[in-house]
Amino acid sequence: MEQNKEVEIDGNSNPIQISRLALDIGGSLIKLVFFSRNSGDDEDPPKDLVGVSSGVNGRLHFAKFETAKINDCLQFISANKLLLGGGFQHQENCTNDRSFIKATGGGAYKFSELFKEKLGISLEKEDEMDCLVTGANFLLKAVNQEAFTYLNGSKEFVQIDHNDLYPYLLVNIGSGVSMIKVDGDGKFERVSGTSVGGGTFWGLGKLLTKSQSFDELLELSHRGDNRAIDTLVGDIYGGMDYLKIGLSSTTIASSFGKATSHNKELEDYKPEDISRSLLRMISNNIGQISYLNALRFGLKRIIFGGFFIRSHSYTMDTIAVAVHFWSKGEAKAMFLRHEGFLGALGAFMSYETHSLDDLVVNQVMPLPVNASLGTDTNYDPLEGDLNGTESIQCSVYRA
């Protein structure tokens, strides 16, 4: 993947001090999170942080690779010496830390031998649902300007009150979709799921449009018009609304309904229209199932993660509108800037309970309004698609 080249940490050729690496190896993508220590001395922790003595400043980096191109990922780890460590961990722990890395997702099982063979490293497996929840809670509590709502084309960051975070429904849209009721740190239940998710959009979209990459398929959807292929209420009701049951003439009555037409073949439809229709169908369906699960448990807040979303306006809009429509405005859809990295962050955080339990890594410094995302100083949190290789400034404190 082009953007995942060697990482430049502080703009010069100083050797990188990587202190931790964690992976989420999913059905479609491998996500990496690693911490690099800034050059310079350790610093004193903020006064309001009790129980810690010193801290290190650094950056949390994010990168992703297609799982099908796992060799590129192995090469990236190797070329950037991500397994060497030597950052903030205690010397006596170094050997242990270097002999395994935390990994979650199905690929942590599937590719275990490959990592051993190619990098000489064991993957210490962490439960995927556990990691998703830990990652989401971490982002919601520690990272400023992380969660936002999206309605009528505009993003609005949500200030999270730590005392009023739970319960919420976490919907992770990866290859498939998991819906998890979160009641606290480590307190959760996977209440539902659907196999119609990101893999479905990418898979069906690839077959139907011949797109060669996910980005190409997504780009097509920008230019498409789903009305060319979806049957609308108006198509069935002679241009009229069906207001008695709350349906306007422009509501989709049947996704891909027009494709049943006898005298049209696949080639008669524009790939961009197909992509848009597919994206709308899948996003709408996920929004609706999510709302129904929120309703089951009386949850008002639904937080969507997973790389399917890709901060794509049409996807977020469709999901948000579905939640808004079905809940009659009662429930709210929220999205996360680091949407695709929940599992990897959870695996990253899981080092605490094992060999690094004298470190507190939950204090990502609040970012200023024009957030510092290391490798891209022009990054606008309101506009950007956090696509990998970005980083956030953070501090890690020793207890």
Ligand SMILES: Nc1ncnc2c1ncn2[C@@H]1O[C@H](COP(=O)(O)OP(=O)(O)O)[C@@H](O)[C@H]1O
């Ligand atoms: N560059 C990409 N290549 C493939 N799929 C992508 C890409 N970017 C986003 N996606 C979407 O994200 C989904 C994977 O999301 P992710 O959260 O990484 O799940 P998983 O853990 O199953 O890999 C894909 O199925 C696809 O819909």
Ligand SMILES: CC(C)(COP(=O)(O)O)[C@@H](O)C(=O)NCCC(=O)O
């Ligand atoms: C099996 C999975 C947890 C794997 O996670 P993924 O790699 O898709 O992120 C996920 O694909 C899923 O929840 N699928 C839906 C299965 C179902 O509930 O029907």
